[in-house]
Amino acid sequence: MKNQDMALAxxxxxxxxxxxxGTATKPAPKLYPHQWSWDSAFIAMGYAHYDQAKAMQELRxxxxxxxxxxxxxxxxxxxxxxxxxxPGPDYWQTERSPxxxxxxxxxxxxxxxxxxxxxxxxxxxxxxxxKKVAKHFLAELFPRLKAWHWYLYRERDIDxxxxxxxxxxxxSGQDNSPMWDAVLNRIQVTREMLPPYRRVDLNEIDGSHRxxxxxxxRYVYLMVQARENKYAENHIQKNFPFLIQDVLFNALLVKANxxxxxxxxxxxxxxxxxxxxANKTAQGMNSQLWNAEKxxxxxxxxxxxxxxxxxxxxxxxxxxxxxxxxxxxxxxxxTFYDSNFCGSGSWxxxxxxxxxxxxxxxxxxxxxxxxxxxxxxxxxxxxYGCYHEAEQLRQNSLxxxxxxxxxxxxxPDTGAGLGSANFSWTASLVLDLLL
Ligand code: 2M8
Numbered sequence: 001m002k003n004q005d006m007a008l009a010x011x012x013x014x015x016x017x018x019x020x021x022g023t024a025t026k027p028a029p030k031l032y033p034h035q036w037s038w039d040s041a042f043i044a045m046g047y048a049h050y051d052q053a054k055a056m057q058e059l060r061x062x063x064x065x066x067x068x069x070x071x072x073x074x075x076x077x078x079x080x081x082x083x084x085x086x087p088g089p090d091y092w093q094t095e096r097s098p099x100x101x102x103x104x105x106x107x108x109x110x111x112x113x114x115x116x117x118x119x120x121x122x123x124x125x126x127x128x129x130x131k132k133v134a135k136h137f138l139a140e141l142f143p144r145l146k147a148w149h150w151y152l153y154r155e156r157d158i159d160x161x162x163x164x165x166x167x168x169x170x171x172s173g174q175d176n177s178p179m180w181d182a183v184l185n186r187i188q189v190t191r192e193m194l195p196p197y198r199r200v201d202l203n204e205i206d207g208s209h210r211x212x213x214x215x216x217x218r219y220v221y222l223m224v225q226a227r228e229n230k231y232a233e234n235h236i237q238k239n240f241p242f243l244i245q246d247v248l249f250n251a252l253l254v255k256a257n258x259x260x261x262x263x264x265x266x267x268x269x270x271x272x273x274x275x276x277x278a279n280k281t282a283q284g285m286n287s288q289l290w291n292a293e294k295x296x297x298x299x300x301x302x303x304x305x306x307x308x309x310x311x312x313x314x315x316x317x318x319x320x321x322x323x324x325x326x327x328x329x330x331x332x333x334x335t336f337y338d339s340n341f342c343g344s345g346s347w348x349x350x351x352x353x354x355x356x357x358x359x360x361x362x363x364x365x366x367x368x369x370x371x372x373x374x375x376x377x378x379x380x381x382x383x384y385g386c387y388h389e390a391e392q393l394r395q396n397s398l399x400x401x402x403x404x405x406x407x408x409x410x411x412p413d414t415g416a417g418l419g420s421a422n423f424s425w426t427a428s429l430v431l432d433l434l435l
């Protein structure tokens with residue numbers, strides 16, 4: 001490894017070390033002081049290269065927050081003494097669900113995040129220095145992973161076409177993506193309809209780099225609606241204003257099912273159910289989420305039964321899960337070049353196409369580069385033999401933190417770091433790219 005790469009890897013390990021809470025890793029020093037679901041999966045994949053015990057611990061501790069119905073919450077509140085995160089447990093009130101954890105067991109949120117966990121578990125095994133211990137770990141986690149995927153298909157595959165829905169923008173992981181604008185605009189909210197709240201994220205970060213207050217009101221509204229329904233999906237689905245069959249969520253689920261099948265095989269268990277789920281979701285994506293005209297996958301607004309005609313970087317994520325045919329992949333590559341997802345003098349990949357009117361190079365999920373999306377697309381390009389694109393994207397993904405630091409996201413025009421400094425998944429995925 002080159003000296004500059006060695007130095008970058010050491011810095012990345014230092015960040016994970018600083019963000020370690022004793023049993024789990026927080027995503028960022030101050031902005032995100034607890035344990036987040038998909039962050040933990042990405043973080044575990046970084047640890048897997050140099051500290052197998054921590055990698056396993058990261059996932060184990062996350063699954064301690066799992067509900068009795070398999071639901072894996074998007075936050076496990078780790079530091080009960082840390083009050084400065086909004087919304088905390090008092091807002092989620094997950095005790096309203098008979099399936100939520102009891103207060104003495106864990107405090108969690110009432111929404112989920114993209115299912116990268118079986119992928120992380122399999123990744124830990126693949127890179128493990130002690131395979132025996134890693135196999136034992138997989139055997140321990142397997143029932144929990146199965147319960148998690150089964151929850152998704154049982155409770156969220158509303159049309160029985162393999163497409164799992166999300167019911168909150170936070171469930172997508174891409175909170176204020178322009179994809180959600182039209183759907184959120186339909187929701188009429190007044191302050192009287194909301195519990196009093198204060199945004200603590202703005203203590204840390206410039207408001208023009210975060211979601212708007214208008215969006216936050218709608219996030220809080222949707223949180224309250226789910227809790228009023230006691231988190232029972234059969235009630236929530238009836239006429240919830242935000243029900244989306246999201247590309248990224250479903251693509252990651254396809255991949256996670258394939259990885260769960262690999263785990264099952266290793267453990268001598270039946271792998272077929274997970275392959276069947278993977279194929280069903282992949283088919284659902286190809287029939288409902290593929291936009292042949294725009295040559296990219298786009299999410300579907302299930303509440304109003306309409307496609308969401310916005311092109312975002314996550315629209316390429318099906319490449320990562322081997323969902324498109326080779327012919328579709330060639331079409332997607334054209335979009336990658338034509339729709340200003342890349343271009344000379346700019347950093348790839350902006351999270352939203354520059355051709356979209358709502359593209360904003362510094363506002364969170366509306367344009368900035370995110371290392372986790374890049375990491376997915378690098379593998380997606382490799383899957384389809386696009387090694388040149390993969391290598392360019394890899395270089396970009398290393399050069400951004402090298403120049404600007406391990407930021408949460410980056411301005412695609414200037415490469416400047418935005419959001420929180422010392423962000424864990426930027427560090428862990430850089431490690432995965434390097435080691
Ligand atoms: C962001 O989401 C949280 C809400 O869960 C927030 O804005 O407070 C998103 O970028 C999400 O994808 C990420 O998991 C989380 C923690 O890094 O932050």
